Amino acid sequence: MKSKATRLASLGGWGGRKSATRLASLGGWGGRKSATRLASVGGWGGRKAVLRRPVFWYAVLCSLALTVSACGGSGGSAGSSGVKDGKALSVLVTTENTSVPAELKALANGKCKTEATALPLDIQQSPSADIQQKIQLLAGQDALPALFAGGNSFIDKGGDLQKNGQVLDLDKALTDLGVNDKITPAAKSTLKQLYSGTTPSLPFQYNIEGIWYNKKIFAEQHIAVPKTWGELLAAADKLKAAGITPFTASGATSWTISRWVGAYLFRSLGTNAMLDVKEHKAKLTDPQYVAAAQAIQDLGNKKYFTDGISGIDYDTANNQFLTGKAAMMYMGSWLLALVNDPGKNKIGDAVGLMPFPAVEGGKGDINAYPANTGAPTSVNPKLFGPKTQAWVKCIATNYASDSMEQSGTFSGFVMDHPVKNLPPLTADVQQRIDKSTSTVLWFEALFNNKANQDAGGYVVKLLTGSMSAADYMGLLQNDLDTAQ
Amino acid sequence: MESVLGNKKAVAVLLGPALIFFVGVIAVPVVWSFVYSLYTGNVIRGFTFVGAANLTRLWSDPEAHQAFWFTLKYALVVTAGQILLGYALALLYVFVLRRASTLVRTMVFFPVVLPTVSVSLLFSRFFQYAPTDGPINSILKVLGAQHVDFFSAGGTSFIVLVVMDLWRTQGFYAVLLYAGLVEIPDSAIDAARVDGAGGWRLVRHVVVPMSLPVLFSAVIFSFNASLKVFDSVLALTRGGPGSDTTPLNLFMYKTSFLSTDYGYGSTIALLITGVCLVVTLAIFRSSRRDLTKG
Secondary structure (H helix, E strand, O other), X not given: OOOHHHHHHHHOOOOOHHHHHHXXXXXXXXXXXXXXHHHHHOOOOOHHHHHHOHHHHHHHHHHHHHHHHHHHOOOOOEOOOOOEOOOOEEEEEEOOOOHHHHHHHHHHHOOOHHHHHHOOEEEEEEOHHHHHHHHHHHHHOOOOOOEEOOOHHHHOOOOHHHHOOOOOOHHHHHHHOOOHHHEOHHHHHHHHHHOOOOOOOOOXXXXXXXXXXXXXXXXXXXXXXXXXXXXXXXXXXXXXXXXXXXXXXXXXOOHHHHHHHHHHXXXXXXXXXXXXXXXXXXXXXXXXXXXXXXXXXXXXXXXXXXOOHHHOOHHHHHHHHHOOOEEEEEEEHHHHHHHOOOOOOOOHHHEEEEOOOEOOOOOOOOOOEEEEOOOOOEEOHHHOOHHHHHHHHHHHHHHHHHXXXXXXXXXXXXXXXXXXXXXXXXHHHHHHHHHOOOEEOOOOOOOOHHHHHHHHHOHHHHHHOOOOHHHHHHHHHHHHHHOO | OHHHHOOHHHHHHHHHHHHHHHHHHHHHHXXXXXXXXXXXXXXXXXXXXXXXXXXXXXXHOHHHHHHHHHHHXXXXXXXXXXXXXXXXXXXXXXXXXXXXXXXXXXXXXXHHHOOHHHHHHHHHHXXXXXXXXXXXXXXXXXXXXXXXXXXXXXXXXXXXXXXXXXXXXXXXXXXXXHHXXXXXXXXXXXXXXXXXXXXXXXXXXHXXXXXXXHHHHHHHHHHHHHHOOOHHHHHHOOOOOOOXXXXXXXXXXXXXXXXXXXXXXXXXXHHHHHHHHHHHHXXXXXXXXXXXXX
C-alpha cells in the first residue's frame, strides 16, 4: 500500500514515492526514511512511522512551544495573579471621540505621570464605522488592546466578548483596587441598566439628555417652560404661528430624531419601556409603542422641525439652535462644550435645559433624565497587570475633576475636588445630575446592531411621513427578532 | 509555436502563474464566500452551520427584494443612459466636430478621473435644500416652482443619483464608442453616402451595425459596473432615505460589516455574483454571432 506521505505529495502533482522523498529532501531531511518521518509528525505516516521515534518528536514540539510562549510575553510585567501588562497602555477608541484621548493625554502629562512613565500611553483611533469590525478581528486573534471601544451588544452580559472572557468585570476590579466608590451612583445605575447588571465599561463621560431651549424666544413669546407633552405642543404651535422654527434636529445624524421616540416611550410607559422589549415582555408593534412613533411623526406632519431636515448635518443643527434660528433642540449635556464657547454660541445666556416633558397619563417621571456614560470603553482582563491597574486607579481618581477643569465636560467618576467658577448653565446641569435619583436609557441603547442602524436610517422617513409609525416600529421589531 | 504549445511543461509554465493568481484572487474567495453562506456567527463567537437557512432568509427578506429590484432598475436606467449619451457624444466627435473634438473629449472625460466622493459632495451641494438652497433649487425658485427636498424621498434621490453617475461616467463610454466608430472604414461611409444615405439613415443602416461589437462591449462593461454600484450611493445618499436607494452591494456591506452578520452577507454576495454571471452570459449569448465578420 502506498504510504500517506506519498499520497500527500502526489496530491500536489509531484508524482509518486520518489517525489515525496524529493520533497522531504528539499528541507535537508535526508532520504526516504526522513520523508516518512516528516509525514509522521502531522499524523500522516503509517503505524511504523509513528512508533519509530515518538519521544524525539514530542521533545521537539515541546521545545518549540516553550520558545514561542517565552517570546510572546516579552516586555510585560506580571502581577500577583500572573496577568501581564502590555508594552504600553494601548487604548483603541473611535476617531470621532476627541475628548477621551485628550483627557488621557492630559492625565499622562499631569496627575498620572508616574503611571505613564512606567507604562506609556499609546492611543489608537479608528473611524466609528469600522471600529466594531476591527474589535471583532482583534478579539478573534486574542489581540485586543488594554482599553477598547467595544460595542454595547458585544460587551453586554451574554455578549460575545463577555462570554469569551475578554471583558474585565470592573465592579470587582475597581473594588479590589479600592476605588469602586469613585464611580458616581448615577453612572453606576446607568451602567447596570445598560449592561444587565454588569459593569463592563469605564464611565469616561456622563451625560444627561433633554430639550435645550432659547429663553429669550420663550420670554418674547410669553411661553412658560412646558412640563407636559400637551404644553410642548402648544408652545410649538405658538412659535410656528410667530414664524419661528420650534425644533431643529439633524437628519444626517439621525439619532437626534430617534431619541425623541425613546424619550416619549420612557415618559408614557416608564423606566422599563425598552427593557421590556429586550426581555420579550413587550413588542415595539404593541399599540402603546406605535403611539410614541406616531407622536413624533405628528410633530413632523405639523412642520415643527426645520424644513429640509434630511440635509441638515449635526453641526448645522447645533448651529441653528445656537444662533437663534430654532427655539428648541433635543440634545445631550455634551452640548455645553459649544454653549460655553462664545465663538459658537451666539445667544449667550439665553440657553436653558428642560427635562423631556411628561406624557399625560404616562407612568414616567419627568425627573428621570435619559443618561449615558459616553462611548463604551472596556478593559482587557488579559492585559490587566499591575501597571495597567495603577493606570486605571489613577484614572478613576483624577479623571472627573481634570475633565471638568480642562474641557468643562462631565464624567461618571466622582470629582476628587470641587471645580470652582463653573459657568451658570454648567453648574445647573451638574446639580441636575447630582440630584437625579434615577435615570433612563435612550431609545437604541438595548438594540442590536441591525436595529440600531435602522432606527436611525428610517427615522427621517418617519418624520417626513413617507413611512407609517406602525411600519417603522414593525421594521425595528423584525430586526430584533431576526438579526443576530 | 506549435512545438511550444504542444509541450505540457511549457504550457504549465506559461499558464501556471496566471492560473494560480486567478484561483487565489477570484476562485478561492468565491468558494469561501459560498462556505460562509452556510454558516452564521462571527469571528469571536465562532461559526455555526445553518445549511440553507441564509438562502431561505434571502428569499423571504423584503429588504433584500428591495435592494435587488433597486439594483436592476438602477443598472437598466444607468446603462441605457451611459450607452445612449456615450454614443451620441461619439457620433458628435466623429461626424460633427471631427478633428476639433480633442478639447471637447478632454472636457467630457474629465469627470471620469475625479474621485467619486468629491463628485458626490458636489452634487449634494447642487441639489441642496437646507440650510441654504443649492443652484438647482435656486433655479426652481427663479422659475416660480416649489423647492424640492431631493434627498428626503426615494424617487428624487434616485434621479439625483442617476444624473450624477451619468455625468461622472459618460466620458468613458463616449471615448470607448469613439474608438469603435473611428475604426469604421471611410470607404464604407463614402459608399453609403454615394448611395444616397445621410443623417439618421446613415447612422441606422451603416454606422450602428458596423459598431455593434464595441457597443456590446460597452453594454457589458456598463451593466456589470452598474450592478456593482457602491461608492457613489454610499457617498451621496448612504442608501437612504431608509433603504430606498440601497443596492445589493451596499446591503451586503451593511449586513456583513455593520450588522456583523457574515453568513447572510456572504449569501447576498453570492446573489450579486450570480446576477452578474447571468447578465454577462445573456449578453454574450445574444451576440454569439461574430459581428466583426458581418
